[in-house]
Amino acid sequence: MKNILITGANGQLGKEIMRLEKKRTNVFYTDIVEDGIVHALDICSKKDVTKFLVEHNIGTIVNCAAYTDVERAEDDPELCKKVNVKGVSVLAQAAKELGAALIHISTDYVFDGAKKWGAYRESDRPNPLSVYGSSKYESEREIRRIGTAGVIIRTSWLYSPYGKNFVKTMITLGGTHKVINVVNDQIGSPTYAADLAKAIIKIIPKASEYKGEIYHFSNEGSCSWQTFATYIMTYKGLRCRVNGISSADYPQKATRPQYSYLCKEKIVRDFGVEVPLWKDSLKKCLRRMQ
Numbered sequence: 001m002k003n004i005l006i007t008g009a010n011g012q013l014g015k016e017i018m019r020l021e022k023k024r025t026n027v028f029y030t031d032i033v034e035d036g037i038v039h040a041l042d043i044c045s046k047k048d049v050t051k052f053l054v055e056h057n058i059g060t061i062v063n064c065a066a067y068t069d070v071e072r073a074e075d076d077p078e079l080c081k082k083v084n085v086k087g088v089s090v091l092a093q094a095a096k097e098l099g100a101a102l103i104h105i106s107t108d109y110v111f112d113g114a115k116k117w118g119a120y121r122e123s124d125r126p127n128p129l130s131v132y133g134s135s136k137y138e139s140e141r142e143i144r145r146i147g148t149a150g151v152i153i154r155t156s157w158l159y160s161p162y163g164k165n166f167v168k169t170m171i172t173l174g175g176t177h178k179v180i181n182v183v184n185d186q187i188g189s190p191t192y193a194a195d196l197a198k199a200i201i202k203i204i205p206k207a208s209e210y211k212g213e214i215y216h217f218s219n220e221g222s223c224s225w226q227t228f229a230t231y232i233m234t235y236k237g238l239r240c241r242v243n244g245i246s247s248a249d250y251p252q253k254a255t256r257p258q259y260s261y262l263c264k265e266k267i268v269r270d271f272g273v274e275v276p277l278w279k280d281s282l283k284k285c286l287r288r289m290q
Contacts, residue, residue: 002059002100003028004204005052007091009038012160013105014064016197028056031065043087049094060150060204061095062103063088066136070109073131074253084135085142092148101150101207103200106140108156108188108218109133113257119222121263122154122214130254144212151207152214153200153267156260157228160193161289167282170229171289174238184226184244188260189218192281199273206271215270216262219278231279235286 008014009029018037021027030041030052042048043065052058066084067073073080088104095102110126110133128134140152159165173180199217223231226244233240247258264275 001026003057005030005056005058005061007031007041007043007061007063008065010035011064011066011068012158012163012165012193013197015162016160016193017062017064017200020194020197020201028052028058043091044082046090046094049090050098053094053098053100058098058100060101060103060207061091062105062200062204063091064105066105068132070130070132070254070256071252073135077131077135080131081135081138084132085138088139089142089146092143092146095150096146096148099149102143102148103150103203103207104139104143104152106152106154106214107133107136108154108260108262109257110137110140110154111257111260113186113259115259119261119263120216122216122266129257132254133257140212140214147211149208149211151203151210152212153196153203154214154216154262155191155196156188156218156262157190158193158196159190159285161285162193166225166228167232167285168289170232171236171238174233174236174240177240179241179243180229181243181245181250182226182229183247183250184224185246186256186258187222187224188257189220189222189262190228190278190282191218192276192278192285194285195219195274195276195281199267199271202273203271215267216264217267217273217275218262218264219281220264220275221278222261223278231282232286235283
């Protein structure tokens with residue numbers, strides 16, 4: 001039986017997969033540095049990646065490794081593209097040469113947010129506005145150019161009990177501030193990393209049947225960052241008022257899409273994955289964090 005490789009295993013999504021698959025012995029976890037059961041692997045090194053895939057008899061790669069600091073990417077585009085484009089290209093090439101499938105995680109930031117109605121579908125034309133978004137779109141094109149078996153999953157607004165994310169930041173601010181300002185003109189879908197991990201686990205057995213097919217996954221329903229923050233405060237019982245402000249009043253180096261609600265019909269149809277409502281999943285995550 002072929003084994004499974006999870007890259008970027010120390011990130012939010014990698015840790016959720018590890019939590020859900022802790023009883024399975026045929027899953028290997030890697031990141032840039034070794035940490036417990038996580039092996040060190042530089043995904044930008046073709047030699048190292050090929051050696052790891054051969055030695056561990058890998059049949060499916062789930063690439064959770066990525067440069068995700070959207071703001072810092074504007075100042076360091078070379079490093080962002082090295083990880084998000086070169087690293088993905090190396091994984092895709094090695095996977096194709098050895099007959100492995102690749103499940104790659106992309107982002108809603110490949111879109112410009114200018115869509116006037118309806119959710120973004122996989123067939124909608126990308127037009128990234130930031131260095132980060134551009135690098136992720138380029139990674140998608142690399143996989144499809146190389147012709148690697150597997151799927152590409154775009155997600156959005158990822159959070160979990162692990163690492164640094166919006167939910168944890170809001171809880172911290174809610175405990176120390178009476179009032180905070182949060183952007184109210186960017187609309188999207190929060191995604192509980194555990195829900196995405198469950199979807200990926202369900203897709204793994206079928207991944208080799210596809211070749212760079214693109215899918216969208218986020219929790220169901222849409223909201224603004226202000227609404228998301230308000231629900232976090234309410235569910236946590238924090239007496240912090242969340243004021244809405246425009247993106248213009250909160251200047252950032254990287255331009256974000258103002259609308260990036262993703263349609264999940266295709267991934268539900270092809271794989272039968274569950275797509276919980278974002279409010280329900282937020283409650284589940286917060287209960288785990290208590």
